[in-house]
Amino acid sequence: MSAEDELTRAVSAAFIDYETARRELLSVLGPISPDELDEVVSMAEEFGARYSRARIEAAPDEYGIDVGRLGSEELGDQVELRLRAYIEANYNLDGAVAELEQYHAEHGRPSHQRTIAFHGEFPVVDLQNMTVTFPGHRSEPLVLQEGSGPDEPERRRPRDRGRSR
16 A cells, blocks of 8 residues: 555544544534534634633523533533544544645645645645635635634733832
8 A cells, every 4th residue: 555545544534533523522512503513613623622611601502502401510521522522533634634735745746735624624725826725616715814812811010029120
């Protein structure tokens, strides 16, 4: 078996794990729309499972989750556990795709085109033309925007210290 075949199989196995983790997360969250699920998993990827659990428990209706569904601590624990499993599966899928892309780059594929894993899809990002193409869709402009994290308290130094040298 060639190195490319092994890397392709690794991507396939990681994708199956990813789909399983996503399906198990959905089974705990209940019936929510694909957009709401993407919002939940994006939050978990950026801020972690514990923070996401707290946000979901504080305002489940903001994420399309039935308010009565998260009444028990045990269910909250399951949400956090499934979010952690999703994050890990997504991380592994990203890594497997990156390794395959590195192989392709080393064997002649243009370096400005890269396939990435994004919510279970594999769009091609073209950094020369600044486009992204999802499988089965037309190219669209690539928009790179820095996200915003949770509010952090402003850090200030205590002013009661002197300014002596």
